Amino acid sequence: MRCARSSGVEVRLERSIPAPALDAIRAPLLDAGAVLTDAPVLQPLGLLLDLAGEAMRSRLFVVSGEAGEEACLRPDFTVAVARQHFEGGGGAGRRRYEGKAFRVAPRGSDRAEEFLQLGVEAFETGDRVAADAEMAALAWASAVAGGREDLSLVLGDVSLFSAFVESLDLAPPLAARLTRSFAKPRQLKAELDGDVAAPTGEQSRIAALLAGLPEAEAASVLQELWSLAGIEPVGGRRPAEIARRLVEKADAAKAGRLDPAQADKVRAFLAVSDRPDAALSAIAALAGPKAEALNAVLDGWRARLAGMAQRGVALERATLAAAFGRAFGYYDGYLFEIRSASLGDERPVAAGGRYDGLPAKLGVATDTGAVGFMIRPARAYAGGGE
Template identity: 40%
Template sequence: MRPESPASGRLLGLFAEAGAQRLDLPVLHPADPFLETAGEDVRRRMFVTEGPRGERLALRPDFTIPVCLHHLAAAAGPARYCYEGLVFRRHDRGSPERLETGYEDIGHSDRTGADAEALALAIAAVKAMAGTSIGVRVGDIGLFASLLSALGLPEPWRRRLRRSFGLHDLMAANLDRLAAPREPARGHLEPALSEAADRHDRGAVVTLLAESLREQGYAEGAGRTAAEIADRFLDQRALAETRLDSATIAVLRRFLGLRSDLRDAAERVTRFGREAGLDLGESLDTFAARNEAVASLSNGSPIAFEASFGRPLDYYTGVVFEIVAAGEQRPRAGGGRYDRLMEMLGAPSPVPAIGFAIRLDEPDGAGS
């Protein structure tokens, strides 16, 4: 364990003033919640070991999932939390330990207000710590998801593009593949299964696979179910078969190229939707209302909207942001809205939540 940063503890009072309860959380956690929800970028950087009973354990790679698990176990109503401590991830250079502080707002139904308050608090915190000017950039995975829906993409492609949101090289490769899809591999499929797949008849595919598994002697519960295998199989076919025309690909690329000051972003996106003949629905209304609320709380801090900006975590559902101090390359802070995460961790329904983490290491410490 390395010594605390000179910035240690400086921001916890600010978070407490915003109504956050400080949590002291264990360093070692069950690994599965991270492995199942955090996304590929985090999974490949984690430190995973085995407990005394053979269970998988991990040094915490972030605080968001432990805070959510605490909230879930406490069966709490709306609450705000703050924390400080080490997180552990492999990096290409530098130490695998990083000192972080942060804030999570869980359960408050006023998403617009919570988004604006969290972003304003993150800006104030980084300003207090850095003592210099800052740059803020914002994206919105919810807006992008609405665009994919309005374009009528099949669900497998919507999931694939959502997961590559913010990863520019992967997104470019996926758009290239949509412009020129590959013929699905047919292998040695039974004729009846091939015909059912060609009709996209999920029920028939599940029935045929279940019969095949029984004939091969697979015991129920010993592996993936016929339904799970069918869904994966049909998803792969849909990914291979779907082709978008050049005009639709151009619309996607044009959206991802949108950039503006946040104050002008709603107007820019509205004009984009009108010119493309697309209805972005409630997500655009939410986007406009949130931008207005952010402007009223951010004390004139310059905030840039980049339609292609995202963060490589699977659970984000709405606004995402990062904050960079002047003269630094890596972000000091990053966060976003993650309304799906509590449900993924066991809540009976989605729970509104937003949060951010701030790196307390010196500017030349390990990257994020």
């Protein structure tokens, strides 16, 4: 491991790996039918924060753009490649990438990681379950090619939680609020504990104004209110994030709270973590009275697992964890991480998932789905220390 300094910031560089090992790790990606592409290193900070949430700010390497606007070095390639794909005409297609990504290390904002990342992003209209299985299989084959013998696969699904909540037949505002909290552990805990605060005074009136508006329009209205009042927000939070929080609090006032039995059901769901087939059975057993959507998602998972097994994924090393999620908030379907026991859970070798809603958030109208994965070769390589 080497460190370098740029503009007073210590940059942590990965240990290089031998060319034959990199070639072996890269080889499965070459069979994905994807076009090799690149994406700008500088990405708009505001866009990434709106997509991934303000919690990501501490992990982003913030710099000044060419025109003085705030930008950041790409923390990964998914958003950058999706933007490039759709700005170039969009439609169905696959993109493969290979290049450096940059993140601030968890220890503090004066340190940053620079690392090589390979991956594939697929924008297609076909069988989405089959595409999910293929992406996981490509990532698994690539990770195994690095030579580690301690790999495992963790699976999850944002849409599985949503379908489970729907099965409970809650009031629609409460179900929507609970679903939104899945990627926010503190907010989810507050929901389960019945500790959800409602807005008061001016907050309540503003929230009522914003409620029902599309997210982008709500953020625009809030920005206009600030401008008229001569207010400059502080603390780094963006209009979209603040508007979202106000609307969520407004929903809390009219949606009520989970009763103890409902909260226990959700806790039991979140506690499910087992071999995939056993986990699916456990979730099915917890279903509420309105289980049609949940049953459809479970059937999709059985087909996905069958496709993964057919493509060589070692499902005996897989765990389906109902509470598993990713830090990047634009993922809205199945998720996975490939981990090495020697590296630990916080340093995945590969990761990916489905993000069908991202094109719309980028302002693109398309009927293509979106799924992909990335792998970090220095972590996959058995001789590496990363």
